[in-house]
Amino acid sequence: MTAQLDAVIHPPTRLSIMALLATADEADFAFVRDSVGVSDSVLSKHGSALEAAGYVEIRKGHVGKRPRTWFRLTPSGRRAFAGHVKALQEIVGKAANLPELRG
Amino acid sequence: MDITPTPNEADDALRQIRHQQAESVRNAYKPGPWWSHLVLTGFFVSYGLGQDLRSLWGNLFQFVGLLILAGVAWVQWRRRQVKRSLSSSFRLNDPAILAVVIGFTAATLAVLFGGPHLLAPLGVPFPHAISGLATGLLLILAIPLGHWSSRRSAARIESGEQ
Numbered sequence: 001m002t003a004q005l006d007a008v009i010h011p012p013t014r015l016s017i018m019a020l021l022a023t024a025d026e027a028d029f030a031f032v033r034d035s036v037g038v039s040d041s042v043l044s045k046h047g048s049a050l051e052a053a054g055y056v057e058i059r060k061g062h063v064g065k066r067p068r069t070w071f072r073l074t075p076s077g078r079r080a081f082a083g084h085v086k087a088l089q090e091i092v093g094k095a096a097n098l099p100e101l102r103g
Numbered sequence: 104m105d106i107t108p109t110p111n112e113a114d115d116a117l118r119q120i121r122h123q124q125a126e127s128v129r130n131a132y133k134p135g136p137w138w139s140h141l142v143l144t145g146f147f148v149s150y151g152l153g154q155d156l157r158s159l160w161g162n163l164f165q166f167v168g169l170l171i172l173a174g175v176a177w178v179q180w181r182r183r184q185v186k187r188s189l190s191s192s193f194r195l196n197d198p199a200i201l202a203v204v205i206g207f208t209a210a211t212l213a214v215l216f217g218g219p220h221l222l223a224p225l226g227v228p229f230p231h232a233i234s235g236l237a238t239g240l241l242l243i244l245a246i247p248l249g250h251w252s253s254r255r256s257a258a259r260i261e262s263g264e265q
Contacts, residue, residue, distance in 0.1 A: 010106045015116060019123040023260075024131065035127055063181070085120060088113040095110030 003086035008053040013038060014046050018081045021073045029069040055080055125257040132253035134246055144239025146171040151231030200252045211241050
């Protein structure tokens with residue numbers, strides 16, 4: 001079966017967020033923002049889009065009196081990310097097998 | 104809208120994913136503060152003394168040990184709330200890291216539970232407390248292992264092995 005590219009996670013920022021979350025059980029907002037290198041508002045926007053697609057679960061809570069937000073991938077988010085990565089690998093693999101591109 | 108990337112774009116995207124994940128693994132590892140190891144050693148020694156003394160003092164040491172353990176659990180829970188946690192699938196899908204983790208855990212448990220049985224027949228005083236101290240020292244030795252496994256995981260991800 002050919003893996004499918006996913007339009008929701010295709011933009012580079014969302015791909016970075018998904019890649020980061022794929023390594024984590026859960027990650028807090030500040031860690032994701034600093035690692036991906038985006039502003040609070042950009043992360044909120046992309047986080048909401050991924051949440052709307054059912055790929056990311058956003059949990060809000062408090063540590064002491066400070067409000068915090070955590071992100072985690074949902075099982076369907078993990079599947080979508082794995083499928084997207086596989087599709088990218090297939091594109092690269094096919095190109096590597098083209099006779100004119102082989103050394 | 105067709106989002107199919109060219110092979111070069113796909114290759115760049117895969118490289119971006121690997122870089123992001125390696126950075127995440129690198130940044131996610133943060134050893135506990137140095138005193139947390141002393142506190143855990145204190146727990147093992149205190150609880151061991153409680154086992155060795157078997158008196159009112161023994162009960163007191165055991166109670167202090169349990170208090171320490173409860174404190175450590177609470178601190179860990181607080182840290183869990185503010186930190187990112189590395190997925191277990193990323194922590195444990197490297198056979199070398201898995202072997203080291205299992206080996207080290209087995210060695211630590213052997214020292215903790217087997218130590219007193221080995222020391223007591225030799226007439227060594229406070230066998231449980233000494234075994235507890237040895238266990239605490241073993242946990243301190245584990246600090247560089249944490250750094251090593253984090254660096255190894257990041258390198259494997261970046262090279263595309265993981």
